[in-house]
Amino acid sequence: MRKFIFKDGNRELLLPVTPPSFTITHGIKIETIHIHTLGDVNIAGYGTLAAIKIDCLFPAQPYPFSLTDENPYTYVKTFQKFCDKRKVIRFVIPNTPVNLPVLVESIAYSERDGTHDVYATLTLREYRQLNAVKVEQSGTENQPRPAAAAIDKPTAYTVESGDTLSSICRKFYGDASLYPQVADANGLTNPHLIFPEQILNMPDKSQLVSGR
Known part of the structure; x- marks a missing residue:
């Protein structure tokens, strides 16, 4: 049985029922520009962030295929917390290439058939960290600014x-x-x-x- 794992630091959250399917979108940014006398031209950019959609079942009944007897709304609240707090978590599907940091963009959930089972759709977005560049202080920040001079622009x-x-x-x-x-x-x-x-x-x- 394939496992869907969400890692929050040292804590792991396992989906109680293996989803029947999942979708991951991978691509690049393509910008179309119009050039006079030539027409439209596609300019290929760099990679976009992966988008992931998973349809989940959080069961309220003791089904034999369920990995836990946890209250289904415990899962709902956990993913809502990840979303509201903009928490970066790691999404892993063992034995696949899927192992990446993500944000929970949204969770949509409902009950359908009177069993109190919760059907949910998770929408995840790959997270990419921006590394700030440290600027060294020259020690002259308190010195008076010299008179304005002509700015040498690049040639x-x-x-x-x-x-x-x-x-x-x-x-x-x-x-x-x-x-x-x-x-x-x-x-x-x-x-x-x-x-x-x-x-x-x-x-x-x-x-x-x-x-x-």
């Missing part, structure tokens, strides 16, 4: 998904209308056709304005 820019040449010019120069000059500086025959990871040279704004 190169790597195109990101969703960028357009005009949006990049707005970001760099505060003037989206400079995109034709930037296109010329990079030898682009079509200023509307740029791709993620493409590296653009960004001339000084004074050179672009004088070249109008």
Whole structure:
């Protein structure tokens, strides 16, 4: 009999009845952008977080296939607590690749046939931890700030998904209308056709304005 295990620290919660099925969605993010004269283009991104759906039975009757005689609403309350407290737990199905940290997104439950058995649907989302970067203190935070000087902007820019040449010019120069000059500086025959990871040279704004 396959076991569905939820680990909360040193505590393990085992579903009392093996679910008849479960669904795990795995994929990547695909963004569709429209490029003038070319049409729609799909840009493949990185992996999305797994989505998991499990239909459960929390029995109130002493069925021979039940692994416990626990009150069914004990399970309901436990998963509600995981959900409300945004608790990260580990979901494991032994002898399968399923072993990952998850959040309980929702639990829907009902009684159907007068047996007091509880039928529930668990929706889980894979959890991915964000690691904060520690910034070392320079020891000069209390020193007076020097007079403002000209900011050296990068001379190169790597195109990101969703960028357009005009949006990049707005970001760099505060003037989206400079995109034709930037296109010329990079030898682009079509200023509307740029791709993620493409590296653009960004001339000084004074050179672009004088070249109008």
